[in-house]
Amino acid sequence: MKSSPVNPLLEQFLSEARDLLENTGKKLMELEDAPNDKNILDELFRCVHTLKGNSGLFTFPEMTRVLHAGEDLLGMVRSGHAAYSRELADQLLEAMDLVGVICGDIESTEQIDSSRAAESKLMTEALRKLMPGPSQSDSITSVSALTAVSPAATNTSVSPADIPPSGFPPLASLPEAVRLAAIQQCRHGDRLHWISYRPERECFFHGDDPLNSARQTPGLIWGHIVLLAPLPPLAELDTYSCLLGFDLLTDAPREELDQYYRYLPDQVEIAAVLPQELVSGQRDTDGAKETPSAANSIRSISDDDRIALEEIVAAQRQILLLDDRPAWHAGRLKAVAEVLANLSQAAGEISARADIQAALAEDISSGHNTLLLAWLDAYKSRLPDMDMSNLPGASDRFGPGPDEESADVSPAAENGAGKAHAEEGIKFGRRADDDPNGVKFGRRAEDAIAGPKSLKVDQAKIDRLMNLIGELVVSKNALPYLAERAESQFGVRELSREIKGQYSIINRIADEMQDAIMQVRMMAVSFVFQRFPRLVRDISRKLSKDVQLVLEGEQTEADKNIIESLADPLMHIVRNSLDHGLETPEVRIAAGKPAAGKLTIRAAQEADRVVIEIIDDGKGIDPAVIKQKAYEKGIIDEAALERISDQEAIDLIFAAGLSTAAVISDLSGRGVGMDVVRSAVEKINGSVVLESQLGKGTTIRISLPLSMAVTQVMIVESDGQLFGVPMDHVIETVRIPRNSIHAIKQSQTAVLRGRIVPLRSLNALLGIATIPKANLDDELAVLLVQAGNTEVGLLVDGFHEASGVIQKPLNGFLSNLSAYSGSALMGDGSVLMILNIREIV
Amino acid sequence: MPIEFKKNRAVFRDEVSVEEAEGLLEWLQTRPTAKADLASCSHLHTANLQVLMTAGTGISSWPKNAELRAWLEPALKLGN
Numbered sequence: 058m059k060s061s062p063v064n065p066l067l068e069q070f071l072s073e074a075r076d077l078l079e080n081t082g083k084k085l086m087e088l089e090d091a092p093n094d095k096n097i098l099d100e101l102f103r104c105v106h107t108l109k110g111n112s113g114l115f116t117f118p119e120m121t122r123v124l125h126a127g128e129d130l131l132g133m134v135r136s137g138h139a140a141y142s143r144e145l146a147d148q149l150l151e152a153m154d155l156v157g158v159i160c161g162d163i164e165s166t167e168q169i170d171s172s173r174a175a176e177s178k179l180m181t182e183a184l185r186k187l188m189p190g191p192s193q194s195d196s197i198t199s200v201s202a203l204t205a206v207s208p209a210a211t212n213t214s215v216s217p218a219d220i221p222p223s224g225f226p227p228l229a230s231l232p233e234a235v236r237l238a239a240i241q242q243c244r245h246g247d248r249l250h251w252i253s254y255r256p257e258r259e260c261f262f263h264g265d266d267p268l269n270s271a272r273q274t275p276g277l278i279w280g281h282i283v284l285l286a287p288l289p290p291l292a293e294l295d296t297y298s299c300l301l302g303f304d305l306l307t308d309a310p311r312e313e314l315d316q317y318y319r320y321l322p323d324q325v326e327i328a329a330v331l332p333q334e335l336v337s338g339q340r341d342t343d344g345a346k347e348t349p350s351a352a353n354s355i356r357s358i359s360d361d362d363r364i365a366l367e368e369i370v371a372a373q374r375q376i377l378l379l380d381d382r383p384a385w386h387a388g389r390l391k392a393v394a395e396v397l398a399n400l401s402q403a404a405g406e407i408s409a410r411a412d413i414q415a416a417l418a419e420d421i422s423s424g425h426n427t428l429l430l431a432w433l434d435a436y437k438s439r440l441p442d443m444d445m446s447n448l449p450g451a452s453d454r455f456g457p458g459p460d461e462e463s464a465d466v467s468p469a470a471e472n473g474a475g476k477a478h479a480e481e482g483i484k485f486g487r488r489a490d491d492d493p494n495g496v497k498f499g500r501r502a503e504d505a506i507a508g509p510k511s512l513k514v515d516q517a518k519i520d521r522l523m524n525l526i527g528e529l530v531v532s533k534n535a536l537p538y539l540a541e542r543a544e545s546q547f548g549v550r551e552l553s554r555e556i557k558g559q560y561s562i563i564n565r566i567a568d569e570m571q572d573a574i575m576q577v578r579m580m581a582v583s584f585v586f587q588r589f590p591r592l593v594r595d596i597s598r599k600l601s602k603d604v605q606l607v608l609e610g611e612q613t614e615a616d617k618n619i620i621e622s623l624a625d626p627l628m629h630i631v632r633n634s635l636d637h638g639l640e641t642p643e644v645r646i647a648a649g650k651p652a653a654g655k656l657t658i659r660a661a662q663e664a665d666r667v668v669i670e671i672i673d674d675g676k677g678i679d680p681a682v683i684k685q686k687a688y689e690k691g692i693i694d695e696a697a698l699e700r701i702s703d704q705e706a707i708d709l710i711f712a713a714g715l716s717t718a719a720v721i722s723d724l725s726g727r728g729v730g731m732d733v734v735r736s737a738v739e740k741i742n743g744s745v746v747l748e749s750q751l752g753k754g755t756t757i758r759i760s761l762p763l764s765m766a767v768t769q770v771m772i773v774e775s776d777g778q779l780f781g782v783p784m785d786h787v788i789e790t791v792r793i794p795r796n797s798i799h800a801i802k803q804s805q806t807a808v809l810r811g812r813i814v815p816l817r818s819l820n821a822l823l824g825i826a827t828i829p830k831a832n833l834d835d836e837l838a839v840l841l842v843q844a845g846n847t848e849v850g851l852l853v854d855g856f857h858e859a860s861g862v863i864q865k866p867l868n869g870f871l872s873n874l875s876a877y878s879g880s881a882l883m884g885d886g887s888v889l890m891i892l893n894i895r896e897i898v
Numbered sequence: 899m900p901i902e903f904k905k906n907r908a909v910f911r912d913e914v915s916v917e918e919a920e921g922l923l924e925w926l927q928t929r930p931t932a933k934a935d936l937a938s939c940s941h942l943h944t945a946n947l948q949v950l951m952t953a954g955t956g957i958s959s960w961p962k963n964a965e966l967r968a969w970l971e972p973a974l975k976l977g978n
Contacts, residue, residue: 268944282973288952296919296945
């Protein structure tokens with residue numbers, strides 16, 4: 058039994074995730090047929106996007122990582138940066154499968170199996186590999202830069218690490234080519250991070266592979282290996298103690314890096330690399346001594362940056378001047394302070410942060426903005442005069458100017474700041490959808506996917522309703538008995554009539570209610586069918602066969618239980634058809650057929666049954682081969698080998714232990730195919746028929762009841778007890794004079810309509826030690842039943858009416874009684890045992 | 899086998915895991931002049947790299963994977 062998750066949010070997530078995954082799979086398949094359909098692509102992207110966003114609400118990094126990569130990839134396809142291809146679809150489908158598996162993990166154990174982390178990483182890599190985007194080209198440039206490292210640079214790099222106490226990245230060790238590329242990137246607005254990764258000595262025992270972690274660091278631009286301790290002599294080397302560390306330069310956002318290294322926070326130091334540090338490149342050597350004055354440093358920056366700086370300062374001032382005092386006032390002040398601190402840091406004034414923090418603390422406690430404003434004004438006055446003619450153009454480039462921004466204050470803080478790479482750490486006032494990595498709340502509205510308006514109800518609730526209506530039907534059936542008694546026992550005919558009147562009303566309502574509940578339980582076969590396009594696609598590709606799948610009648614409905622129990626048998630059959638039935642294109646062409654095989658799965662309703670046909674135009678089944686196989690496996694004897702007809706031979710395919718495939722493939726051919734199919738279908742009162750024409754193809758017809766709820770049974774009496782026999786098995790009821798029953802060896806037989814029918818006593822079959830009673834004319838009651846392919850006459854004491862009953866499976870210890878398929882409550886409160894004919898005969 | 903030990907040459911293939919490190923170390927300890935062939939290696943666990951670095955093993959061919967090579971070359975050249 059799977060335990061349902063305690064957390065309702067999680068439950069909701071899982072249920073939604075499953076739908077989204079399903080939809081994603083479907084869209085991917087659709088996209089395969091129409092790779093240029095923008096709408097499908099958009100919907101697909103939205104699905105993955107929503108799923109990723111939702112997964113972010115929980116700590117499922119394995120899942121989020123894969124989805125994130127998938128989303129990025131789809132985003133690129135959408136924007137035309139990557140081409141849609143079969144490989145891409147394959148990879149995405151596999152990624153979705155992995156997510157599905159993770160969902161399963163969560164559902165059953167509420168945590169993710171630890172092995173999934175590695176799987177998700179591989180999957181993420183595979184997805185990222187398909188991206189032609191900057192991360193890949195960057196790593197290529199970094200590689201070229203790295204291989205060009207001069208021996209001198211190498212020597213400095215592989216030296217015992219020393220990180221300056223200030224914590225600033227040792228940018229001097231950066232090769233010139235990498236440094237120039239990085240500066241270029243900074244210019245484009247990317248923010249770089251320096252990571253100093255110092256694995257602990259014991260890390261190998263935790264399953265870490267630092268080199269691998271370093272190699273997989275998101276957005277890696279450059280990296281090198283450093284020795285954390287001098288290498289010991291070879292003889293003394295402890296292979297399980299890590300001596301290496303890594304310095305890395307990446308362009309991934311801080312959040313992503315934190316996420317990536319979240320299991321090793323104590324071994325990793327991440328620092329933002331400021332553009333001017335790259336420009337000077339010398340900060341760790343002599344920067345400490347000659348920190349330039351603020352005015353100098355500001356003057357040294359480019360005009361563009363200066364304009365941006367001016368704008369940011371103006372925007373912050375605007376914010377501070379706002380005189381409303383919303384609840385988030387403190388947060389707003391913090392945002393301003395953070396922007397200013399980063400700004401001054403970016404401009405080279407490292408010490409300014411302390412001043413700003415002090416001013417912030419004071420202002421928050423006082424509830425005014427005066428100190429920050431004062432600092433800002435002082436800062437502004439230090440800014441060099443601007444060439445005002447630059448401003449309008451600059452405004453266009455840098456988004457809304459200060460005036461416009463004042464209308465929408467909190468995002469403005471980030472709006473300007475981002476341009477100067479000075480927004481690090483701002484967590485307030487950020488628009489949810491600005492950051493693709495963050496957790497997204499309130500996103501439902503924009504992501505709403507048009508879907509059918511339906512209610513999700515736990516199946517257990519429907520089952521309960523079903524049980525209740527069953528009980529209602531049974532107790533309602535007690536009313537006619539009551540009416541009978543009122544009249545016969547108490548002689549009040551008036552009351553009896555009234556009871557009957559009420560009964561007919563209750564009866565009608567109960568019938569309608571039952572019908573309505575059945576309708577709720579009805580499901581379209583498309584639930585099962587929808588997985589076939591994917592299955593057929595995967596298998597046919599694996600077998601290098603060309604298969605065209607045709608699905609018909611997907612809207613045909615049947616009871617949920619029926620549909621669900623149909624899934625596995627159908628899967629078996631489809632696999633069999635693909636593996637054994639349909640031929641490879643070469644063989645098909647040689648046989649004069651079109652190269653692509655056709656597999657049709659058709660569902661239709663016929664009276665109160667659903668018929669599903671699986672038709673392939675493959676090579677068909679050779680009865681001779683089957684006969685030979687069956688004989689070899691000892692399923693039939695030599696006499697039968699000669700005797701049985703072709704159709705009977707083909708039916709042998711349903712016999713247990715028969716496998717026609719010469720070699721066991723991983724798809725089918727383990728001998729547990731069609732017999733499992735038959736028993737699964739028969740378990741739900743269905744039947745399966747196979748027709749095959751050699752060279753032309755095979756048709757398998759599965760016939761199933763629409764609903765399992767009400768079973769029609771024939772009630773028979775034997776040894777004073779009543780038994781139910783499912784109507785599906787009943788052929789006819791006859792009375793046979795005792796003298797026309799013949800004994801052949803041990804068994805009794807009778808000739809019925811010219812055929813010899815074996816007779817078995819129900820009492821004997823059930824282990825009751827009484828002989829069947831005959832009626833006054835010395836005739837025995839025989840219920841002719843069909844068990845599989847054979848007809849058997851059951852000797853019983855007498856027949857009662859046929860009745861619709863709600864069959865309940867036997868529970869607990871009783872479920873071991875294979876002679877009965879279940880029990881049912883009768884109108885008078887008695888329990889009727891339903892015989893399992895196939896088992897007892 | 900991710901590492902195939904030839905007469906005087908260790909051939910690394912695909913992903914070489916941490917379990918290989920001990921064997922590699924023992925093998926290299928008895929063969930000071932042995933070389934490593936990393937051409938078809940896609941990744942080697944840090945432990946293996948350490949062994950190669952400590953032993954100062956010569957590299958007969960660098961990984962075809964340019965990214966891996968870029969990592970290994972500066973680190974391993976030091977030992978040469």
